Amino acid sequence: MEQMRKKIFDSVLILVILILGSSLSLFGQTRNSEQRTIDDKTRDRLLQEYLDKQDEVEQSKIHEEMKIRSQIDRPTADYTSPAMYEDTLTYRSMLPDSLSDSLLTDEEILDTIPDTTLKPFGFDLFETLYEDTAIPTDVADINDYILGPGDNLLIYLWGKVEKEYDLTIDRQGNVFIPKVGETAAWGMTIEEFESKIKNKLSKVYTDFQISVSLGRIRSIRVYLTGEVKKPGAYTASSLTTLFNALYLAEGPNERGSLRKVRLIKNGKTSKEVDLYKFLLEGDSQGDVRLSSGDAIFVPVSGPRVTITGEIKRPAIYELKGSEKVSDLLAMAGGPTALAYLNRIKLDRLSPDDERILIDLNMNPDNPDGIDDIVLQDGDILTLYPRYEEKLKIVSVAGMVKHPQQFERNDSTTLLDLVKRCELLPADVYYERANLFRRYPDKTKEIIPINLHDLLAGKVNIPLQDLDSLHIYSIDVVKRDQHVYIKGEVGLPGRYPYYNDMSIIDLIFLAGGLGKNAYQLNVELARTDYLGKVTTQQIDITDPGAEKIKLQEDDHVFIRKIPNWFVHHLVTVEGEVKYPGQYALLSRQETLYSLLRRAGGFTERAFPKGIIFQRTSIGEGLIRQNLPEIIANSQPMREDSLGNIRKLEFIKFNPENVNRIIIDISKLMSSGGKEGDITLQNGDYIYVPEIPSGISVMGAVGAEGTIKFEEGQKVRYYITRAGSLNRQSDKGAMKLIKADGKVFAGRGTLNKRVDLGDAIVVPTAIKKDRNWLNIISQVVTITGGIMTTVFVIDKL
Structure with missing residues (x-):
């Protein structure tokens, strides 16, 4: 038992070593290639990150641009129906639906009040450039000017004596005059000082005249305090007035008063000035001249x-x-001519801090008198416009010389109105005009009018107040009428329909018949009022065709002459005796016939390599959407990074499918009886020269052209080209024959090569390996095996 366990353990261990060895070997084989491509991958990743950032920038720019366009370029309707009365400028204002009702709702009245932000009255007086008026320098009127220290006096003497004195009043109020001595000037006017100094100079000089004028003006110090925009002490000329000083401080602020401005001298209020008297009446008595040390105080409003x-x-x-209310109306300049004085709205804050509305009647003609109540702080007075319905008027719009309103009296009739507005005869639709009428109960009526009958005196209607007559344009009421012609004419298309228009007239308007027009069978299609379509075949060579009259919306079709053949062109180039363009003799002419017309092949020609191209093949495939079908049919795969990629095994190029393979040997040997092909317009035939060798291209040692050896196979030419390299794909090797046929696959190596053939060895496609998945699988398998070994060892 112990020996069996040891054998199993040794076997599993050997299996693990073999698996790890194969994995490491596989990893080692691809490591070098991974290292070689790591720089390329890093570069591609960085480039992709840069392009992504650029895309974000471009998208942001596009978004901003579209945002701007959406604000500027508003979408408009694709089609706008023409206005019925676009010929007149006054029509829209006189539509019956736009005529105002006799009374306005409260909402409509509120809409008539301008929504503006009001400012305190008089504050705009100080919004000008105050520097221009704050420091006066004009001393033309100085009769009341009181001299003081710092003033400059200019004294001129002429007669038996001519003297000139430039004097300045000193701090004690005196001036020094030669031969006269010190003389007091402080507190005097110019006139008083001139009289005094003349008396003193008369004791020194005789028979002279004297003139005293003010030169430089002294400066004074004034103070602006209270609710002004720029309070503080200001240095100004001695001619400065109270208004000038307010300009220096840019006037009262939003809390300041214009009606209780105080002038303070020596600490006491000298004068209280109401600027409203100056603003409303032009009374400038309050604009007194200031003295040094004066203060101006602006209290809270x-x-x-x-x-x-x-x-x-x-x-x-x-x-x-x-x-009172009447006083406010007077200060505000009075009501406008449109003001409705019977109801002035007063918005007031009640003692309970609630807003209340009070209707005031300020109409002086009111028998009960006016509601002239005393105003309170915070009151808001609103004057509404009165509505005056225009009576005794009628209006006319449309195709007339004078589209406007006219006076109506009790005898005014519709015919009178038409004569006064003067119709435009060439454009008027006389069959119908509309008279819009509105009744006191707000109901409306449209009265149709036949202008022919009206002008002939057959009908006439007395007019009522606010009647509105509308004269229509014939171009608007009657739509344009057309007929259509298509086919073999000079200018097919749509043409205006004319009364008694014949089919021959329409053909003439369309530029006449084309040279291949079939005149014996012209088709006329017509749709009746029930929508049924009928056709008529017409022989326009028949003199009676002139009598066939057209109707609106008729369609005329001119067909081509049956079997009409316009010569087609094909091109033959290369090694034929007479290369160039040829016109086909018929629709059935073939390649064999054309080669004979071109004089046959030259001595240098290589007929087996003939190239026959027909452009209509690729164009037909494009029309069938074949490129899109191929693109959507490509297989997909996921790489090691999880990116979905499309394997482009098929690349569609229309020019690649335009070539037709021709067995020229069979064609020429059979005299055109076998392998021939009917030609089409635009076909291209090229006969190459005898090639100099066999071309070998692709994954070989050295690409090039190798001298042709009769009877040799593909393997021979690949060996001569340096054999296959490591990147070659043997299974995809191709032998392209001179006539366009292709052999592919591993068996190609043993194919016989003829003159004009070409050998192509593609490069093998590298397969991406997901090493993360491979290593994960190896570790999983290894772990499973080790667990098994551990379990076996414990048995």
Whole structure:
């Protein structure tokens, strides 16, 4: 028992060693090739990663481009039916469905109010470039200007004495004049100072005139505080006014008041200015000149109300006292001409912090008086437009010279309206016009009108308010009528139909008959009103054919003359006596006949290698979708990385199937009775020269052409070409005969080779091995065997 167990163990161990040895041998055989290709795989992987990144970039660009296009280029309908009244510009505004009803809903009224964001009134005054107006330099009107330290005075004397003084008032308020001495100027006007200095100079000079003007102006320091955009201390000229100073600070901010601006001098309020008087009335009395040390204080705004809608100056207004609705309307410039004063909506916050709506009647003609109530902080006043239905009018649109609205009186008739709008005779569809009428109960009616009868005085209709007449175009109402001609004419296609049009007229319009047109059997197809198709055979050489009149949508077919043969061309090149193009004598002409017309073969010709190509073969296969069928029929396999790859065993090339194999020996020896072929248009025949040897190509030691040896086989020529190399696929070896026949397979080595033949040795296809699966299987088998050995050993 122990010996048997030992023998089994030794046998299993030998089996394991053999399996591992074969696996390692197999691994060793492919290791070198794996190492040789590792760089190529790494390169391919890196290249693929780069291409993937490039694809992502391109896709991103395409996505962005499509996104932009989707925002710019909106999709449109492929076909848009023509508008019935596209000939007039005013038609769409006068369609009966677009005529407004007599009353508007609240939603429609709200839609008429412009949706804009209102700003506090007067703030745009300070949105201009304040630097241009903040520091005044114009001193043309300085009669009330008070001189002070720093002012520059220019004094001119002329007469018996000519003098010029350039003086500056010092800090004590004095100026020094030669021969006169110090003179006080502070607190005086220019006029007062001129009178004073003239009196003093009169004691020194006689018979002179004097002129005193202001040169450089002194600077002052003013302060802007409170609710201004840029509070602070500013240095300005002594001509600066309160408005100028506000410009320096860019005006009040959104919380600031325009109605209670205070001027503070020496710590006390000197003046309170209401800028609304300047903005609304142009009153500039509050624009006083400032002194050094003055301060301007802008407090927080008082109560504010909003007015919008049909008002001339919609904005947010500040209240100063107990202003009423009429006061606000006046500040806002008054209602527009379209304002509906019988109902002004007041939106107000109640003491309970709830929004309430109050309807106010501000119509001065209201017998009960106007609702002129006192406004509160936060009130919103909205003025709606009034609706005025236009009465005593009628309108006309369409094919008229004056498509517009007209006045209607009690005697206005439809004929009067047609005469006033003036029809366009060449384009009007007289059989019918439409009069659209709307009644007070909102019902609508279409009244058909025959314009022939109307103009002849047979019918006439009194018009009512808002009647709308529509005159149609004959081109729109009556669609274009056509007839069709196809076949052997100069210009087949669709042609306009004319009254009393004959089949001969249509042929003439289509450019006349073609030279191969069969005139004895022209077919006319017609569809009746029941949709039944009838045909008629016409001999157009018969003089009576001129009397056959066409109808709308008739189809005329001109056939070819039966058995009409247009000469076809074939090409013969190579070693024939007269190479070139030949016109076939008939549809039945054959290759043997053509070779005889070409003078037969030359002395250098190699007839066995004749090449006969017919392009129509490949074109026919393409029309049958053969390339797509072949592509979808290729086998698939999965490589070691899990990638699905298609094995392209068949590659379709139309030119490869165009050649027809010809047994030229049988053809020529039988005098064309055997192996002949009927020619077609476009056929190509080539007769090569006698070849110089046998061509050997593919996986051999040295490709080339080897001298022909009579009676030798493929093996002989492969040996002469250096024998097969390690990459050759013996099973796929091919012997291509001169006439186009092919022998393939291992038995090819023993095939006899004739002059003009070629030998092709393909390269063997490398098989991918999934080493991960192989090693996994070996380990699994080995583990199983070792487990078995262990179990046996324990027995």
